[in-house]
Amino acid sequence: MGTFSNIVILTGAGISAESGIMTFRDAGGLWEQQRIEDVATPEAFVRDPARVQAFYNERRAALYTVAPNRAHEALARLEREYPGTVTIVTQNVDDLHERAGSSRVVHMHGELRKVRCRMCGNVIEWEDDVEEDSGCPDCCTVGRLRPHIVWFGEVPLYIDEISSLLEEADLFISIGTSGEVYPAAGFVIEVKEHTHTIEINLEPSRGASLFDECRQGPAGILVPALVDELLS
Ligand code: OAD
Secondary structure, eight states: OOOSSSEEEEEEHHHHHHHTTSSSSSOOOOOSSSSSHHHSSHHHHOOOOHHHHHHHHHHHHHHOOOOOOOOHHHHHHHHOOSEEEEEEEEOOOOHHHHHTTTEEETTTTTEEEEEEETTTOEEOOOOOOOOTOOTTTTTTTTTTTEEEETTTTTTOOTTHHHHHHHHHHEEEEESSSSSSTTEEEEEEEEHOTOOOOOOEEEEOOOOGGGSEEEEOHHHHHHHHHHHHHHHH
């Protein structure tokens, strides 16, 4: 494989599956157990904030029971050792890329280990459960914290930065995403014609035919193999 100046890697729930974090749309996935409209929309939060907080509290707590896998580790190694720039744009709200050692990570759907104050607007690192009477450490207002998560109907974060990254990319790799959720599903169309595009997924995603190359199988095996190719 040639040398690239700017590699952009889009990741989805599939990259964290082998760490034990459930995906959304596979059989038995999260959206089969919970209805999106009950836990992942602004309307759900207005209707039943306790239920929504409990859903994200549980997922935040679960992060402490899992660890990065070989796919996360391989991407961190790529960033460390590749002569060009390597940036991860992730739809995941877990922190496994960071814990594996990646430093250029853009969380377009938010982060479980952060909350946002609806009074002062600040985004705050948060390790524990959010309770009804949790206060904002910055403005001290009680009961106004929400998960720092992009819900359905909300605009993803860092869209301008991501557009610039895609504009500059000469290699675009998509890993472990079903291609069901926009705008991420459209990134493969946004990159320039001369950008080489590779998909790694357990099965062909909805947009698989849009990629130059599709590799099917578990991320824990295929991602380290691709990183070895890029570094050789
Ligand atoms: P999905 O659950 O929709 O898709 C996960 C994809 O990963 C599927 O296509 C699986 O085949 C694949 N997969 C599963 N295990 C894998 C493995 N070990 N190796 C490689 N691939 C594997 O998850 P996303 O595409 O990330 O948004 O979902 C996108 C967004 O929808 C999420 O960020 C979330 C969700 O609603 C929000 O919550 C805002």
